[in-house]
Amino acid sequence: MDAQPPTNHAVVFFDGFQALDAFGPLDVLNLLSLKAQHRISLSVLRPQEGAVPTLAPGLGLTIGQSVLPTHSFANAPPEIEVLLVPGALGTRDTKATQPVVDLVRKIFPKLRFLLTVCTGAALAARTGVLSSKRATSNKLALEWVVSQDPGNDVRWVRRARWVQDGNVWTASGVSAGMDMMYAFVAAHYGEDVAASIAATAEYTRNTHPTNDPFSF
C-alpha cells in the first residue's frame, strides 16, 4: 500500500497495438476508478489525432477494433505519473513506433512508474530506460525483443509472469498484463482493492511473478 497512490494514469497506443495488452490492464483501472479511495484519471495517448486501430497493414490480421485517443502526443498532459505501454505485432514496425519510443524516453524522468505488456518491452528497451534493469516480455517473441536492446545490457528474465525493477514493471505476453496490473494495484492501492476488482471481474489471479507457465 502506497501512502500516496498515483492519480494520473496514461496509456500509449500505436497502430497495430494488441487489444488485450491494453484492455486487460485498463479494465482493472476502470474498476479501480470505482473502488479506490481517491480519484484517478486516465489519458489515452496516440502520436497523432484520430482513432488508433489494432489492425495495421502487414500484420496478417484481417479484423480489429479502433480506439479514440484523448490526447495526441503534442498535447499530452504534463502530469502523467503512470504510463502503460502495450505491445503487439505492431511493435515490429520500428519506424512507425519511433514516436512512441521518443515519447517514453522524453517523459520517463517525470514518471513515477512505467509499465509494459508483452512486446511493449521492446519499445521501452529502445528508449534506453531499461538499461541494466531486469525485465521480461512475451516468451515466443523474447529473442526478437532482446535484439531491440541497443545497449545489450537489459537483464532479461526468461521465467517471469512479470518483473518489477524499481519503478519499471514489465509483463510477459498479452494476458500477463492483467496479473501485473493486479499486482501493481495491490502494491499501491491495497490488496483489498485488488481482490475486490478481481472478484467483480471473476478473474483468477496469478499472484506469483515467477509462476510462468509459458517460459521454455
Place this chain on the structure above:
Amino acid sequence: MDAQPPTNHAVVFFDGFQALDAFGPLDVLNLLSLKAQHRISLSVLRPQEGAVPTLAPGLGLTIGQSVLPTHSFANAPPEIEVLLVPGALGTRDTKATQPVVDLVRKIFPKLRFLLTVCTGAALAARTGVLSSKRATSNKLALEWVVSQDPGNDVRWVRRARWVQDGNVWTASGVSAGMDMMYAFVAAHYGEDVAASIAATAEYTRNTHPTNDPFSF
C-alpha cells in the same frame, strides 16, 4: 471442429459496456483471424453513429475508453453469423440498452450463434431468446440478471464458467468471456487453433465449463 466454421462475427456495443467483456473475446478473434484456415470478418455495431464509451453517466466510474463502431444498427450488415453481447454496469440502464435488446431480438433468428458475457445475459434474457434455455452470468449480479427475465423461465446455472445451450453461449463474469471464446474457437475452428492462440497470448485457459471459482 465445425465443417463450416463461421466467417462473419459481430459485437454490439452500448454506452457503459465493460472493456474486458468485449476485448477479452475480441482479442481471441483478432488472433483467430491470423491463425484460422479461412477468412473471418468482424462488424462493430452501435445503436447510433459515433464512438461508444465504456464510461457512461451514473455508473460511478471516473475513467474509461471509447471505441469506434464500424456500423450503426441502421446499416448493420445482413450476413452476421455470430453476435457477441458484452455486459457491464451499463446494462442496468434498461432504457438506454433497449435498442440493443431490440437488435438482438430482430437478428437472432438469422444468427448461427449468440454469445453473451457477464450481464450481457440480462440483455439477451430481455429479448426472450433465452426462454427455457440454460444460461449464466456474473455471480455477483446474478439475482439482478434473473430479475430481467420477463418470462421467468430461463434456467439460470449458478455454478458455471460458461454455459452452452444449443446455439447460445453465455459466460459468467467479465474474465469468463475469454474462457468461453476459447471454447467456442476450439469447437468451431479446432482445438489446435485455440491452443495456438492461447500460447501466443500466454493465457491459461479454464477449459471446464463447470469449473467456476466464483459461484457461491
